[in-house]
Amino acid sequence: MKDKNRYRKLLTSSVVPLMFIVISIIAIPLSRFSGVYLLDQIITRLVRNSFLVLALLLPIMAGMGINFGMVLGAMAGQIGLIFITDWGIGGAPGLLLAAVLATPIAILLGYFAGGVLNRAKGREMITSMMLSFFVAGIYQFFLLYMCGNLIPFKNPRMLLSRGYGVRNALDLPVAKGFDNLLMLDFGGVGIPIGTFLIIALLCVFTIWFKKTKLGQDMRAVGQDMHVSNSAGIAVDKTRIQSIIISTVLASYGQIIYLQNIGTLNTYNGADQAALFAAASLLVGGATVAKATIPNALIGTALFHLMFLVMPVAGKYLTGQAMIGEYFRMFFSYGVVTLALILHSWKKQKDKDMDRASLRLALRKEP
Amino acid sequence: MVAINRFIKDFGIARIIIAIFLLSLFIVAPIFGVRVDQSINDVIVRFGMNSIMVLSMVPMIQSGCGLNFGLPVGLIAGMLGAVISLEFGAVGFAGIAIAFAVGIFFAAIFGFVYGMLLNRVKGDEMIIATYVGFSFVFLMNIMWLVLPFKSPASVQGFKGEGLRTTISLDKFWIHQLNDFWKIKVNDYWTIPTGMLLFFAFMAVLVWLFFKTKTGTAITAVGSNPDYARAAGISINKMRIISVMLSTMLAAVGMIVYEQSYGFIGMYNSPLAFAFPSVAAVLLGGASVNKATILNVVIGIFLFQGILTMTPSVINSAINIDVSEIIRIIVSNGMIVYALTRGKKGGE
Numbered sequence: 001m002k003d004k005n006r007y008r009k010l011l012t013s014s015v016v017p018l019m020f021i022v023i024s025i026i027a028i029p030l031s032r033f034s035g036v037y038l039l040d041q042i043i044t045r046l047v048r049n050s051f052l053v054l055a056l057l058l059p060i061m062a063g064m065g066i067n068f069g070m071v072l073g074a075m076a077g078q079i080g081l082i083f084i085t086d087w088g089i090g091g092a093p094g095l096l097l098a099a100v101l102a103t104p105i106a107i108l109l110g111y112f113a114g115g116v117l118n119r120a121k122g123r124e125m126i127t128s129m130m131l132s133f134f135v136a137g138i139y140q141f142f143l144l145y146m147c148g149n150l151i152p153f154k155n156p157r158m159l160l161s162r163g164y165g166v167r168n169a170l171d172l173p174v175a176k177g178f179d180n181l182l183m184l185d186f187g188g189v190g191i192p193i194g195t196f197l198i199i200a201l202l203c204v205f206t207i208w209f210k211k212t213k214l215g216q217d218m219r220a221v222g223q224d225m226h227v228s229n230s231a232g233i234a235v236d237k238t239r240i241q242s243i244i245i246s247t248v249l250a251s252y253g254q255i256i257y258l259q260n261i262g263t264l265n266t267y268n269g270a271d272q273a274a275l276f277a278a279a280s281l282l283v284g285g286a287t288v289a290k291a292t293i294p295n296a297l298i299g300t301a302l303f304h305l306m307f308l309v310m311p312v313a314g315k316y317l318t319g320q321a322m323i324g325e326y327f328r329m330f331f332s333y334g335v336v337t338l339a340l341i342l343h344s345w346k347k348q349k350d351k352d353m354d355r356a357s358l359r360l361a362l363r364k365e366p
Numbered sequence: 367m368v369a370i371n372r373f374i375k376d377f378g379i380a381r382i383i384i385a386i387f388l389l390s391l392f393i394v395a396p397i398f399g400v401r402v403d404q405s406i407n408d409v410i411v412r413f414g415m416n417s418i419m420v421l422s423m424v425p426m427i428q429s430g431c432g433l434n435f436g437l438p439v440g441l442i443a444g445m446l447g448a449v450i451s452l453e454f455g456a457v458g459f460a461g462i463a464i465a466f467a468v469g470i471f472f473a474a475i476f477g478f479v480y481g482m483l484l485n486r487v488k489g490d491e492m493i494i495a496t497y498v499g500f501s502f503v504f505l506m507n508i509m510w511l512v513l514p515f516k517s518p519a520s521v522q523g524f525k526g527e528g529l530r531t532t533i534s535l536d537k538f539w540i541h542q543l544n545d546f547w548k549i550k551v552n553d554y555w556t557i558p559t560g561m562l563l564f565f566a567f568m569a570v571l572v573w574l575f576f577k578t579k580t581g582t583a584i585t586a587v588g589s590n591p592d593y594a595r596a597a598g599i600s601i602n603k604m605r606i607i608s609v610m611l612s613t614m615l616a617a618v619g620m621i622v623y624e625q626s627y628g629f630i631g632m633y634n635s636p637l638a639f640a641f642p643s644v645a646a647v648l649l650g651g652a653s654v655n656k657a658t659i660l661n662v663v664i665g666i667f668l669f670q671g672i673l674t675m676t677p678s679v680i681n682s683a684i685n686i687d688v689s690e691i692i693r694i695i696v697s698n699g700m701i702v703y704a705l706t707r708g709k710k711g712g713e
Contacts, residue, residue: 116706120705120706123493126492126496126705127705131702133641134698134699140694141695326511327504334505337498340490340493347490348488
């Protein structure tokens with residue numbers, strides 16, 4: 001009986017990834033991509049995105065849902081990259097310097113975001129999303145009107161023709177800085193060991209962190225805020241810390257993402273970061289309340305496989321390129337919507353069941 | 367003095383600052399060569415164009431469903447109404463009447479399903495509504511390409527299939543409400559009486575609705591669900607009614623916007639309305655769980671006033687276009703602020 005329940009649980013937790021594997025199996029032959037090409041692309045996407053996806057794990061553990069405010073961290077990372085591009089520092093040292101520059105900005109933004117989210121308990125996700133739009137406005141103001149004016153830039157080619165404000169697209173001198181550290185080639189499939197080592201390091205950090213006092217506190221807060229508070233855990237402080245760590249990790253994640261791509265879309269490069277990271281994590285079988293490292297890695301690979309194959313398959317199937325493109329966006333948003341609905345629905349059902357059993361217990365008592 | 371203090375408290379300090387800012391923009395406008403009458407004209411027209419969409423926030427806020435970030439669901443119903451009206455080739459008053467009828471019909475269906483969905487996710491309505499809105503826009507993007515629309519005015523000329531990105535209403539029902547009883551003050555200033563009257567009509571309808579038994583029940587569900595349940599009100603039913611009403615108002619709002627704008631914006635265009643509409647009603651003094659018609663009127667007037675005046679005045683004054691960024695910061699800041707206030711949801 002117990003075994004049956006366990007199997008069922010395993011099945012329900014993996015139903016989303018299974019569904020996506022099935023869709024991919026149907027779509028891959030339709031897309032006419034070769035296996036080697038797809039493998040190469042998946043490895044590239046893993047290198048590019050897994051760090052960003054992993055940055056979402058801690059706030060989920062702390063019960064704050066998906067941190068759509070990770071965009072704040074991504075912006076901090078981009079500011080770091082803009083400055084090192086101006087100073088003309090290339091390669092891995094440049095990336096490290098960008099990370100060093102981004103860290104204090106990310107900590108500050110994370111602290112701010114954590115404070116705001118503590119005032120909006122129970123609706124963290126929508127608040128973090130609106131917060132990311134709000135900070136995007138400040139970010140644009142900073143780059144468009146302060147840079148090159150109040151903040152001196154050495155390289156005039158970084159600026160818009162009017163003399164201040166950063167250009168819309170920048171070529172990064174640090175492109176592939178981490179990827180080229182240790183590049184192995186397996187029959188046409190390049191594997192950037194350097195970047196993978198950094199991602200592995202983050203995984204080890206996450207596992208270690210969960211075992212520390214702070215990590216345990218976060219899990220407790222995620223389970224029940226009131227109980228944790230009575231147990232002497234500083235709930236608000238713990239929640240802020242989880243957001244700060246997530247924001248800092250997101251800034252590193254964006255740096256890794258951009259070094260792989262090589263160009264920076266200055267003003268809206270960070271917009272979709274949270275959407276794609278959230279969708280990847282949820283495709284991997286995570287929920288809004290529980291997410292693991294395998295969820296993140298499997299999800300990234302699966303989501304980007306679909307993301308790659310779907311529009312092309314759609315194009316061959318219907319003859320219209322735009323349908324595939326729209327389908328891809330529908331699919332990204334749809335995954336997040338579905339996961340949010342399923343989680344919330346389950347939460348409500350549990351609550352109703354608790355209420356019903358309480359009523360039953362009360363009736364029996366006298 | 368007491369009266370002044372009470373007025374400040376009632377009206378809210380943030381609103382007073384914004385109102386004073388708006389007033390000062392009007393005062394300095396002539397100094398920088400911006401015509402005041404033209405500015406007033408722009409504010410009034412934009413007020414009329416956006417008013418019903420903002421009004422559509424009220425029922426859902428009142429029933430406790432929170433801010434309707436899922437506005438695109440209703441807007442798409444309005445777009446469907448508009449393009450189907452074009453399929454019939456109806457012009458003038460008949461054209462816009464068909465658009466309203468078809469739009470409201472689809473909005474009722476969408477609203478019903480959307481309301482059922484929101485009933486299953488109590489406490490998380492806002493984030494889910496946002497994502498439902500996004501997903502639905504992209505789903506309908508596929509539909510706009512696939513559905514068999516035939517009217518030569520609305521399909522892409524080259525291929526003859528799939529709708530255009532913007533469809534001109536020039537030969538159909540452009541300015542049908544704007545031009546009704548319009549008053550021409552001078553070359554720069556025309557009052558779109560019909561559109562304003564139409565908004566007043568809708569606002570009175572909503573106001574009257576909240577005076578009826580059903581309307582009171584909806585308010586009760588929003589302000590105290592436990593009390594409402596004890597009083598024998600079906601919470602889920604009331605919430606569905608409010609969501610349907612919001613969605614239908616949004617559909618009407620979209621058609622009013624289109625007839626004034628002169629074009630039907632297809633594809634991603636509904637995405638541009640949700641956040642500004644939410645920000646406008648909040649700017650008018652609504653909170654996450656309470657909104658009145660007065661909030662709507664003040665909110666749109668202030669929001670559209672700032673939106674119209676800052677680009678023209680500030681650009682002529684200092685030659686820098688910061689208006690777009692001001693808009694982003696003010697509207698999103700307003701929403702974040704409102705979300706951190708009021709009763710905590712979901713616990």
